[in-house]
Amino acid sequence: MDKLASRLREDAANIEVRVSDELDRRITASLERVAAESRDTAPRMQGRPTFFWWASSLTGLAAAIAVIAILNIEEPPAPLSATPDNFVADLPVIDLRTETAMLAGPLQKELDALESDLRKAEERIRSDIGL
């Protein structure tokens, strides 16, 4: 150790301080208060018997096993068929012919008018060219 370091150490030791009796009592009282607070909170943590933790663990384990078993053992629900057997019977009856005639009537008239126009046009052309 060099000269400065040893001098610093000596001088630090020469600084006189003393923990007074009053400070000692204050520190002891504060520590006792903290220790009492710790004791008050400790029983809540330590009040449960040892087997409580075993019982909790076993109960949790049993519940987990039961859930896994139920999910895996239960039969899966039957898949829904795309078309039920009585599909045709459930359909409402519609009068398709009547409905078709009603819907196609105007078109037929239009077709007849077009054919008539074509015939007239053909006759006019024939007369024009002298056939």
Add this chain to the structure above:
Amino acid sequence: MDAFTDLVRGYRERLLRFLLTRCASYADAEDALQDTLVNAFRYIGTYDPRWRFSTWLYRIAIRNAARQRQVEGIAADELRDESSDPLRACIAHDESENLWATARSVLNDDVFAAMWLRYAEDLSVGDIAKALDRSTSWTKVNLMRGRRSLEGAMNASAGNEEAYG
């Protein structure tokens, strides 16, 4: 609690001496010591055994002193006022010239603390860094600067009769 009291009994005077360098008065240093020991007892469960126990205590002490200064609205520079410095008041009882009084004049607060922990408490550089919450390189550099400043001041006051360093 008795085991803790026995454990810290040997640190009380050392901590009080250190706290005199960080507090505004002797009474404040006593309060900070009380808070430090109470906090150490309360949080003993968080102590990391990789640290030296004294390093942990000094770290708590430094924080308590800083918190106390903050509450009282005292800046670090005000602690070095010669008229009210509790460390100088204790040194005054000593007849010989005390290097720590000179260090108090020439070093700033953190460098003084690093020098104190190194030379008065014999803590390693790593422990000082942890206690002051600084990097190892900061601690090394400032210990070196602190030494140079102190040597310069001592050599100047001694008129080069007794060379330090």
